[in-house]
Amino acid sequence: MTTKKTGVLLVNLGSPTKPTTAAVRRFLKEFLWDPRVVNLPRPLWWLILNFFVLPTRPRRSFLAYRKVWDEKGSPLIYLTRQLREKVAARLAAQGIGVRDAMRYGEPTIAEQLRAFKEEGVDSLVILPLYPQYSSTTTASVFDAVADELKQWRHIPKIRFISDYYGDPGYIAAVAKSIEHNWHLRGRQQLLLMSFHGLPEVLSKWGDPYFEHCRQTAASIAKQLALQEHEWRMVFQSRFGKAEWLKPYCLDTLQALPGQGIKTVDMVCPGFAVDCLETLEEIAIANKEEFIKAGGSAYHYIPALNDSDAHADVIINLLEQKLG
Numbered sequence: 177m178t179t180k181k182t183g184v185l186l187v188n189l190g191s192p193t194k195p196t197t198a199a200v201r202r203f204l205k206e207f208l209w210d211p212r213v214v215n216l217p218r219p220l221w222w223l224i225l226n227f228f229v230l231p232t233r234p235r236r237s238f239l240a241y242r243k244v245w246d247e248k249g250s251p252l253i254y255l256t257r258q259l260r261e262k263v264a265a266r267l268a269a270q271g272i273g274v275r276d277a278m279r280y281g282e283p284t285i286a287e288q289l290r291a292f293k294e295e296g297v298d299s300l301v302i303l304p305l306y307p308q309y310s311s312t313t314t315a316s317v318f319d320a321v322a323d324e325l326k327q328w329r330h331i332p333k334i335r336f337i338s339d340y341y342g343d344p345g346y347i348a349a350v351a352k353s354i355e356h357n358w359h360l361r362g363r364q365q366l367l368l369m370s371f372h373g374l375p376e377v378l379s380k381w382g383d384p385y386f387e388h389c390r391q392t393a394a395s396i397a398k399q400l401a402l403q404e405h406e407w408r409m410v411f412q413s414r415f416g417k418a419e420w421l422k423p424y425c426l427d428t429l430q431a432l433p434g435q436g437i438k439t440v441d442m443v444c445p446g447f448a449v450d451c452l453e454t455l456e457e458i459a460i461a462n463k464e465e466f467i468k469a470g471g472s473a474y475h476y477i478p479a480l481n482d483s484d485a486h487a488d489v490i491i492n493l494l495e496q497k498l499g
């Protein structure tokens with residue numbers, strides 16, 4: 177009889193290797209060329225990407241990356257690694273190996289799958305660290321896993337966790353973190369739950385992301401016993417000229433002081449760990465805009481990151497899958 181060996185792959189989006197214009201350009205080239213992310217016909221998108229986006233965007237994004245990069249590197253990469261280390265330490269006794277991979281950049285999904293193969297893993301669990309499913313993120317992870325595995329002769333048993341937007345453990349952990357922050361710094365007039373945006377048309381084409389975000393936000397509000405006027409869901413990080421999911425985070429923040437709401441708590445429940453989009457866009461840039469528009473207090477509540485509570489959420493999700 178052979179012994180079963182299980183490997184768990186935690187996958188996040190990825191970051192440039194360095195906070196330089198060249199490295200950001202390399203990263204954006206890989207990311208934005210993924211047809212799951214930008215769905216335009218290839219020849220048209222090749223022209224737009226190479227002649228309009230890549231000559232300009234990396235210079236702007238690099239300045240943003242510089243603000244969040246620290247001695248440990250990109251927060252998204254090291255926080256994912258630290259979370260993985262915590263989960264791995266807890267699962268080691270059961271002989272379960274845990275690795276982390278980035279959909280774009282490094283470590284790659286392919287190299288981590290090959291490492292599992294060399295270790296004799298014959299049962300895989302893939303957990304994209306996106307609580308809300310989207311074709312642009314979760315499905316893209318699936319594609320990358322399939323691209324590697326289709327080159328293997330012996331495909332292991334695979335379980336793929338497509339979403340966990342309504343998982344009670346995840347909802348409770350986010351709600352607890354919000355309460356903890358209220359306890360530390362006081363509660364503001366309104367809780368804004370901000371999710372990464374998507375082109376609106378994707379919902380029409382069957383992407384359930386908007387509905388997953390809506391259910392996550394409503395469940396967190398319910399857990400905190402919030403009334404309708406005490407919270408709102410918004411969407412951030414619009415990219416390009418198309419209409420994205422609404423309401424837009426920045427428009428909402430700029431309008432709030434005029435509606436008498438001058439103090440807000442911000443939380444981003446769609447981001448497993450903090451990254452450029454939360455630490456720069458939400459915690460720095462949008463805060464400045466809110467204050468400019470007449471706001472007086474703006475508190476960003478960090479992602480679950482590498483907390484024990486987050487490791488508990490992940491282990492519980494894995495236990496549900498592994499039985």
Ligand SMILES: C=CC1=C(C)c2cc3[nH]c(cc4nc(cc5[nH]c(cc1n2)c(C)c5CCC(=O)O)C(CCC(=O)O)=C4C)c(C)c3C=C
Pocket residue numbers: 189190191192204212213214233237250252306310312313372373374375413415446447450451452453
């Ligand atoms: C959490 C889920 C995410 C969804 C859904 C998503 C969709 C999406 N993103 C872009 C374009 C960009 N996103 C960028 C950064 C970025 N995006 C996510 C997550 C989601 N994206 C994360 C975690 C990050 C941060 C990466 C980091 O290094 O910290 C960027 C790069 C930065 C910039 O130039 O603004 C772009 C570009 C599209 C087009 C899209 C759906 C169509």
Ligand SMILES: [Fe+2]
Pocket residue numbers: 372413
């Ligand atoms: Fe994004």
Ligand SMILES: [Fe+2]
Pocket residue numbers: 413453457
């Ligand atoms: Fe952004």
